[in-house]
Amino acid sequence: MRQGGAIAELIEALRCLPGVGPKTAQRMTLHLLQRDRDAAGRLSEALRQALNKVGLCSQCRTLTERSLCEYCASPARDRSLLCIVESPAEVFAISRSTGYKGLFFVLNGRLSPLDGIGPEELGLDILEQRLKNDGVAELILATNATVEGEATAHYISDMARRHGVRTTRIAHGIPFGGELEYVDGATLSHAFDSRKDF
């Protein structure tokens, strides 16, 4: 495709969105420039505003417009429970689907030494301060069930042990509605080993 600089640059810029390849980016660009210029202007402005206003909560590192997020600022939440997740999306998912009323701590990543992501990048120094001072009674590990997520969970549980804080991990197993035949081997094996009295 041959075309002018600003169009080509917009196509290229749209490819930063997850799941958007060159063809989708071209379709989006033509749609915006041809049919929905008002929306394109609003999108440009919304991006600018969000970049200006949205930062990390100073206490739990989730995305927020204030220095303390709504969870950390709420007096109604149980401060003795602290749930560790990898991203703000999981804060939303847990809040929506469970009755959890404690606080969160968002790693914004997982330990991955090869990518240069160590304890400092995940804010584990802030977490350690909270374990020391904030009266946390139970640390709930909700990192993903990947190799890196597990390694991160182990690292954090070691830290919690040093501060005498009880650590739990959310359960893994067969998802509801999942058929054994289609569940991957690692999940099935874990579910089998973790069987409970019925």
Added chain:
Amino acid sequence: MRQGGAIAELIEALRCLPGVGPKTAQRMTLHLLQRDRDAAGRLSEALRQALNKVGLCSQCRTLTERSLCEYCASPARDRSLLCIVESPAEVFAISRSTGYKGLFFVLNGRLSPLDGIGPEELGLDILEQRLKNDGVAELILATNATVEGEATAHYISDMARRHGVRTTRIAHGIPFGGELEYVDGATLSHAFDSRKDF
């Protein structure tokens, strides 16, 4: 999901993109704010630049940064051929896949009286001037094979006839690699009626 204004506004703004629903928009927002703030800044700026710079070619109404697009400005193209398409995406597709060396005229839509899209919205007054003055020998209709695309093609061919310009329509039929069993009835019927000596 509960969250601050700027985040919610960015999620809403991203939904203007074709094919992006609320869940995808949320995933894009978190990705941009959490992991790719530089790209988000570039995207905001690319949108602003494109809106400022990109307009319609004064001669063929495709998207361009100049007053004349690269096709209309090129001395190498055959000015006696004029291909009518519905959108700039089709200009790119035809240029990429065919050996067509003539000029284009982009309707940026199709006749649709119920949506308030008449001849003026499609720039047909500009097209009529070109048919009158620009020495067009053949008008190639490449509007889509939809009811509205066909109606638009008929309207334009009437206009060409008034100016004594020969009109052709790109062929419709079974796509290469298409199996008869899976082709829709209208296409199959058209292909059958348009059979040629072999």
